[in-house]
Amino acid sequence: MSKQIQVHAALFLVALIYGSNYSIAKEVMPAYVGPFGLIVIRVVSAAVFFGVFSRMVTKERIVGRADNLRVILCGVTGVAVNQLCFFAGLNLTAPINAALLMVIVPVVVLVFSAILLKERVGKRKVSGILLACTGALLLIYNSRGESATGNIWGDLLIILNASSFGMYLVLVKPLMQKYKAITIVSRIFTVGAVLVLPFGFQQLFTPDYSTFPVSIWVAILFMVFAVTIIAYLLNTWALRYANPSLVGAYIYLQPVMAILIAVGVGKDVFTIEKGLYALLIFAGVYLVSRTKQKIPARAEAEV
Template structure:
């Protein structure tokens, strides 16, 4: 079984570089997705567009690069469960929750994912939780909480329902990372992701069709279309492919810890949009987050 203890040389840097890229993509996504909803597209309609377009991209990738055969009958129960947790529930909860709460609230709540991943891995996969990993999660969580809270917004300002939906999103995503890993170790990432997104699309379809079909597509301005493309191509297609690939080489808990990078990139996005300022406190809290990532990724 491959894990971070066996990574060496450039492969190790590629894996952790990919996870950092995923953290950046997701961190920026909070502000970008919020611009789309609910004025232009309602959350469930946006989810259907996101999952449907990403499914198309995953299958195009499969036909262009060639795919491997998979025993669907044998793996169907796990594939369906991963489709529920990693696509349908995950995407529906996230966009519906983000529509009701603030990006800062969402970023804060999502930092519970590594804790859920670590607990799920210990219970379901019998992964060993070392003191170093526990310390890394503690440092990362502390930095993320301090970074988000000092933005000047209280978690109480977000809608309670939105916060609950984001927590459910974090829970489903954490379980997905654990349950999908055995599949990723047997098959290529593209092979697994294309199937779980195909199944997930049909699960999302009943929830999102009404909002999708009632969207006034002709009134959407070019800038919002660029935001939609970012959410579909980068946040969904690229991020899922990178996450799936890294699960061949590192534990689910290592992948989960990189969610602590999201508040950093979310803050940088706010600075670039002149919505916030980069302060010494933020740099200090960012250092705590990176320290947590470092400890969890060490042998």
């Protein structure tokens, strides 16, 4: 399997995981665990896992003041602000609103890539993002139900989350040229865990966990291992081989995955219109992926 296929497979799996997270997270909060308490469970668990795994496998150190400062910024944007704003926003607004607003991520990535990484923004890349954005907006708009209500503060928090995550994708890219993915992820989650703990400490100990049904425990485990550990690791690994714009463009696949999952469990119906909108999204991602990308010298090093 070629490296390009592996990258697309990894990003597709991330989109599938994130697409399912919108509905799963709403089942857990706020009825069982508050949004910030859920974040502490996710981030601290991931920090411990990545920390132990990194020491066992790589034992790699991040050197230099500039790289360590960038790691801290990645922890702030990619974990702390990203997670706090997403779950606080999702707790207030409807999942469909959150999915809609997350499509601004590639736009943020494109802007910061041009400013910070001096990445060339060609017509093909812009066209691909616009095409994918159009498909995503049409898909989400036509999937809204009468019960899907939003909240202005929740929507604003999702926008801040999307902007923070877009900045993270750009900030972490240079680190991926020098270090292994597991090293980077373990450090940024350590930073993130320290920052989110004060926000969710009280909510963490409020619930009576003994009363949780099995389905809620499964949902929490999914959010810890799939949404947090696997998705972050795959996303970070993919950045070693792809530019941030491609990784950001896969955000547009999340609503597709969300609707396919809903169809699978009988909560939505697949139509020709939805299929056409999905094709627009895939076509847009394809255009973005067709831009020339430089594979770094250390790119062949595995996680």
